[in-house]
Amino acid sequence: MIYAENLRKEFTKIVKEPGLKGSFKALFHPHKEIVVAADNISFHVPKGEVLGFIGPNGAGKSTVIKMLTGILTPTRGQCWINGKIPQNDRKNYVREIGVVFGQRTQLWWDLPLLETYSVLKEIYEVSDKKYRERMSFLNEVLELDDFIHSPVRTLSLGQRMRADIAASMLHSPKVLFLDEPTIGLDVVVKDNIRRAIMKINQEEHTTVILTTHDISDIELLCDRIVMIDKGKNVYDGSLRKLKQNYGQMRELSFETDTSEHLTPEKFYKGLNLSGEDLTVKNDKNIFNVRFNSEAIPVGDMLNYTLSITKVKDISVKDADIEEIIRRLYKEGADEIE
Ligand SMILES: Nc1ncnc2c1ncn2[C@@H]1O[C@H](COP(=O)(O)OP(=O)(O)O)[C@@H](O)[C@H]1O
Ligand SMILES: [Mg+2]
Structure with a gap:
């Protein structure tokens, strides 16, 4: 059907330097840039x-x-x-x-x-x-x-x-x-x-x-x-397959004691997993670890975490489709801003 x-679509965009001088310049000698939409x-x-x-x-x-x-x-x-x-x-x-x-x-x-x-x-x-x-x-x-x-x-x-x-x-x-x-x-x-x-x-x-x-x-x-x-x-x-593909992803969230100096590198180096199977982000002592539970079982991930740091609070949950898409949208939107 x-x-x-x-399909490819290019738009030409006129790039203007700031200020009045820039406006004149753009008017008479436009500097064009191609946007591939x-x-x-x-x-x-x-x-x-x-x-x-x-x-x-x-x-x-x-x-x-x-x-x-x-x-x-x-x-x-x-x-x-x-x-x-x-x-x-x-x-x-x-x-x-x-x-x-x-x-x-x-x-x-x-x-x-x-x-x-x-x-x-x-x-x-x-x-x-x-x-x-x-x-x-x-x-x-x-x-x-x-x-x-x-x-x-x-x-x-x-x-x-x-x-x-x-x-x-x-x-x-x-x-x-x-x-x-x-x-x-x-x-x-x-x-x-x-x-x-x-x-x-x-x-x-x-x-x-x-x-x-x-x-x-x-x-x-x-x-x-x-x-x-x-x-x-x-x-x-299918949506089902997307869910299956991401179905193995889990999200571990925890807060370390303020006296701890944990860095995401500790996970990457210690577990030897690639970016696809593991992403670790932190905001001070609050950590968010996304991992593929086929590459590292949930129990092992918990044990490893507890062995390298002292945690105050910890939880594991599924990364569901809604979250995947929301994150995907959010990441895209952030890049544009
Ligand atoms: N008429 C246009 N001229 C220049 N750039 C455009 C035009 N329309 C869309 N774009 C650019 O093309 C990209 C894709 O836009 P769009 O198709 O509206 O995205 P979406 O609908 O997925 O949000 C964006 O970077 C947007 O700024
Ligand atoms: Mg749109």
Whole structure:
């Protein structure tokens, strides 16, 4: 259904020196820099699958979605969706897809919502019968009734997002691209949106690409995940497998006595494990040790720790998927700042 092949997108950014002088210089002799937002991104999504497309902030997710929806043209590489190249066949292509960018509405600001939908009905040439059926379905799952006569600009974020989702589903698209559709929403609205996605996927076998920071979105909806970081593919597979891969990871936290002078090196040297199996971080006398329990059993790790230092408090827990992803996002975000 969806093929992305070696997608690359470069942006040119004008770098300005600070101050007024810098502004003039940038105006007349711009110093340009190339930002690679997507680098060799490839994946395939079969019909009817809900794909979680995830990665830290700035990873390039929105850029890839913009290429897949035909908003941006790839610098290199190509994509096919339902046999079409979005950039080549935009007019027909948009009828087959639905798009939501959580950060920005696609609705007409001043029109009452219902009128927006009737305009969309005309644009997408939806028959009267189909439109009535569709609206009643969307009303039911997304609960639009309360605000369907209000202008879009008066809607709350949660209402607007439900309205946007409904707009993207109105013409029964074959593929839905949802870029952060649950961002900033409360649990009830999130639940509405998830139900709508689930229903449309089950009943119409709509293929969905979903970008989200919410692990529950992924657990509830996604058959598979593709993870990117810094514009590159880093994982493609099931959530279950990702969990298994990381399932062996444990986290040991402890606090040493203030009189102790323990350093992370003591772990690296003493245990002779590589960075993949062991990472030790400390903030003064509070230590956090992540380790692969296949490389060193939990008991051995505890014994070793107790043999090299005096601890005040100690605990071991699983590194769960939520934490892995949260950390991954956080690390990415930190690097960008
Ligand atoms: N129009 C643009 N011009 C210049 N740089 C851009 C543009 N759009 C995105 N970028 C850069 O490309 C990178 C990826 O951005 P984006 O695709 O929005 O990431 P994500 O959606 O994963 O957070 C970022 O470093 C961002 O600053
Ligand atoms: Mg984005």
